Amino acid sequence: xxxxxxxxxxxxxxxxxxxxxxxxxxxxxxxxxxxxxxxxxxxxxxxxxxxxxxxxxxxxxxxxxxxxxxxxxxxxxxxxxxxxxxxxxxxxxxxxxxxxxxxxxxxxxxxxx
Amino acid sequence: xxxxxxxxxxxxxxxxxxxxxxxxxxxxxxxxxxxxxxxxxxxxxxxxxxxxxxxxxxxxxxxxxxxxxxxxxxxxxxxxxxxxxxxxxxxxxxxxxxxxxxxxxxxxxxx
Numbered sequence: 001x002x003x004x005x006x007x008x009x010x011x012x013x014x015x016x017x018x019x020x021x022x023x024x025x026x027x028x029x030x031x032x033x034x035x036x037x038x039x040x041x042x043x044x045x046x047x048x049x050x051x052x053x054x055x056x057x058x059x060x061x062x063x064x065x066x067x068x069x070x071x072x073x074x075x076x077x078x079x080x081x082x083x084x085x086x087x088x089x090x091x092x093x094x095x096x097x098x099x100x101x102x103x104x105x106x107x108x109x110x111x112x113x
Numbered sequence: 114x115x116x117x118x119x120x121x122x123x124x125x126x127x128x129x130x131x132x133x134x135x136x137x138x139x140x141x142x143x144x145x146x147x148x149x150x151x152x153x154x155x156x157x158x159x160x161x162x163x164x165x166x167x168x169x170x171x172x173x174x175x176x177x178x179x180x181x182x183x184x185x186x187x188x189x190x191x192x193x194x195x196x197x198x199x200x201x202x203x204x205x206x207x208x209x210x211x212x213x214x215x216x217x218x219x220x221x222x223x224x
Contacts, residue, residue: 004155031211033211042214042215042216042217043156043201043214043217045211045212045213048211056211091155091156093155093156098205098211100205101146101158101161102156102158102203102212103158104155104156104157105155106154106155107154107155
């Protein structure tokens with residue numbers, strides 16, 4: 001298996017633009033997690049899915065953020081409109097069961113100018 | 114708030130020396146995991162220790178867990194320059210929550 005695949009690896013956009021981050025989890029994994037990493041706040045869990053259903057989105061910072069998982073092999077994290085404070089590295093991870101080992105993608109480095 | 118807190122925040126050692134990182138957490142856990150993150154990369158799982166275990170080894174890694182003190186330590190023996198990375202502890206709370214990561218320890222191993 002190729003592991004968790006995220007795209008794009010880098011995204012530079014202007015404030016107010018819509019940003020869509022994509023993730024393909026490892027085949028067969030039941031859980032998918034979206035994290036945000038910054039120097040100030042460390043690694044924060046934004047939302048996670050179980051069998052394509054959102055379970056906990058309490059980490060989503062505000063209504064500008066939304067996440068979907070239309071099928072077991074694809075998830076998106078959308079920011080609309082984007083703001084400079086959204087600049088961070090966004091990671092997707094997947095696992096078989098909660099609390100078990102998580103496999104991370106390489107991340108998307110987002111810069112909002 | 115973060116469940117796990119690593120100490121020290123940064124550590125610099127010479128190749129061949131041992132590196133010890135500590136993690137403290139606040140609530141009861143099912144297991145505790147350690148992850149490594151190389152610069153510009155995602156996190157990679159290193160080792161998992163369950164709440165009923167006290168020590169675990171994997172190659173040059175040794176992890177201890179003291180549930181009475183709510184703390185864990187990661188020891189890397191005979192460090193190499195390639196061990197330079199950030200190391201994170203992550204806890205799986207007994208309430209069945211997802212993993213909560215600490216702030217990490219940045220390790221630099223000088224050749």
